[in-house]
Structure formats: C-alpha cells, structure tokens
Amino acid sequence: MTNVLDELRWRGLLGQSTDEEALHGALAQPLTFYAGFDPTAPSLHIGHLVQLLVARRLQRAGHHPLLLVGGATGLIGDPKPTSERQLNDADVVAGWVERLRGQIAPYVDLDGPAAGRLVNNLDWTSQMSAVDLLRDVGRHFRVGRMLAKEAVAARMASDEGIGFAEFSYQVLQANDYLELHRRYGCTLQFGGSDQWGNITAGVDLVHRVARTPVHGFTVPLLTKADGTKFGKTETGTVWVDPALTSPYAFHQFWLRSDDASVGRYLRVVTDRGPEEIAELERATEERPGAREAQRALAHDVTALVHGEAAVVAAEAAAAALFGRGELASLDEPTLRAALAELPQVSVGEGARTVVELLAASGLSPSRSAARRAVADGGAYVNNAAVVDGDAELDPGQLLHGRWAVLRRGKRTLAAVDAAPR
Incomplete structure (x- = not known):
C-alpha cells in the first residue's frame, strides 16, 4: 500500500x-x-471512534488533522430524517464540547511534524451576524440543491416538515470548511456516509469563494452482516465514556460480533494487517467455536479505548462468571459492570430460596423446573453446585456484601441483588 488512500480502501x-x-x-x-x-x-460513541481512527491513519501518513468539535453546529444539530432535534441549552452544549475535546485528544498527536489541532466552530461562527452569514455565505447556496439532501428531503415529505434552523445546518458546516481553508490551508474533509451532502456543500463553497480545488470523502457506516446499523445493544448506544458504557460491556459488545462480520470489523477498528486478519478469518471458518477473531477484536479495541488493564479485568470477569475463575477475586466496580449485563433478580418476598430465585430470574421456566435443575446438578450459586434448592442465600455467599451469580447449565446466567429495597 503506497498511499494511505489504498489502505483506507482495503480497510x-x-x-x-x-x-x-x-x-x-x-x-x-x-x-x-x-x-x-x-x-x-x-x-x-463507536461510530465516532471509526472517524477518529481514520484521522489517525491519515496523520500517520504525514497529514495534519484538524479535529473540530461543533460548539456552534451542536447548538442546532444536523437534521435527522425522522423528526426535529431537541435543542440543548447552550451551557450544556459548552460542557459537552469540553468533554468531547478530552475524548478526542488521545487519538491524534498534537505535537510533532504532523501535529494535529483541536478547533471549535463557535470561535468564528459566533463572530458572524445574521446579515454576514446570509450575504457572505448564504448567497452561494441554491435552495434546490439544499432540498435534495437526503435527510432534508425525507423531512420535507413527512407530516412534521423541517424548521429553518435545521435546514440551514449545511450552510454552517460548509462555512466551517471555508474558514478552516482560510485559517489553516485545509483541503480535505471526511465524515460518515450520512454527511455526504454537507461535505459536498463545503467543497462547493470553497470552490466558489476561494477558487481552490479541495476534496472530500465519506467513511461507510459500520453495519452488521444483514446491513442493519451497528453500534447499539439492547440497552442503547455503545459509548466510549466508561461511565456510560463500562469497559466490561464494551469488551463484550465486540466479543459478540458475528462470524460473517468480524473480519470487516478487524479491518476498520484495529491496526492488524492483511496477513494477520486473513489468518483470523481462516480460524473463524475452521474453528468457529474458538472465536479467535472476536477475542482479538475485543482485545484490540478495548485496549485502545480503555487500556490494557481494562482488557485484563474484562477477560477475568467473563472467565469468573462462567466458572473458569474466582468471582471473589473481582473488584466491586468490575463485578457490578459484569452483572449489569445479566438478567437481574432481587432477593425479597416471593424469591428467597435458590429454587425461587432460579424461577424469578427466568433461568428456569418454573419452580418445578428449577428443582429438576438442582437435582440434576445443573444449578450453581457463585459457581458452586447447589445441593439444597430450598436453602436461602447465606449472607456469607454474597459478593461484596450484595451480589450472587446464578447459573443454570454451562452458560445461562443471572445476577442476584440482595440490597435492601
């Protein structure tokens, strides 16, 4: 691969x-x-992570990144195809700007020969009056082309329609490209495939005003093998902030990648090269049960975002949950994060004995089925086989004084919460 574009295409x-x-x-x-x-x-979230890794690849090839956090555009929001965005308070958006700047910074080098820079479009947008925006920028836009943008067209065809603020978003983003071209000589913008209309608007504006050839490209959105959107779980978006998505849940998300897609994910979000990925794809075909590619993917992305120690903790927690490690060795935050991914049952009225907890958690369809599981040696509390299904949990069994792990068979788990209600 002699040009970074060749690598981006291969990936x-x-x-x-x-x-x-x-x-x-x-x-x-x-x-x-x-x-x-x-x-x-x-x-x-992990969709943004893909964009950051593209920026990092471009920087490694010697190009200078400008990573823009939209303090101005974030006050309006890019139009959604379905409904009007809820406008957030200016102070809230300003706080989010600082949080995102802190999350972005580790992925690029802000020093060195290809030093990057963090910029905020509020710095120049706030200096423009409405008349300035309309005279200096808006006059270069044609309403017909603006209406043709996919999200705008979808909203125009809906009962709700679209407000002028969201409709004008592409004017603000195009002005960002022009301003960055003027200030820093920026000649390339990239973004997700849903940003194509905004990117071309910016390219056209720079052509019209600066009469300079500039470029743009999109990064395809990451999807599952069936074409559906990738990046969400049953509980919502997968965030890079560990307070919103725990490192354990983050690791598990990648570990659950399907066989048909894992090779593609390895190309997109890891630094592994063609030979390594080809070998992992062969392993998936020949030994799918080993899930070698998924484990490599989960390791690499979790280490990148949360550090190697988070990988070790996540792997130890997963092993302990399924009886291949000591649950008691897990620290409280790691255990809590791991159990949050499981069905939950509280100790209380109607669910005190092991049999009652098995049924209440859904691990067994009924109490009689739970008794059969105990009799067959297939019920466990904290990885210890249950002998007496009618026994209540002993306080000494509770992990960190609060939790226990129920298991039926080898892989069906639930979390018991004994905290007072």
Missing part, C-alpha cells in the same frame, strides 16, 4: 469521493484535513 473505510484520482494525487504530499464531531451528547 473498507473509503466510500464516496469528490474525485478519487485527484484525492489520491493530493495525498501523495502532506495536506491538512478535518473531521467534525457535534456535541449532541456527553460522549462520543
């Missing part, structure tokens, strides 16, 4: 491009590029 990170041949030539020399992140939540 499945190159979608639409304004002019791929011209971009390939431009990337043969160091250039300045940007990617934007709007503070519409208190944390980045």
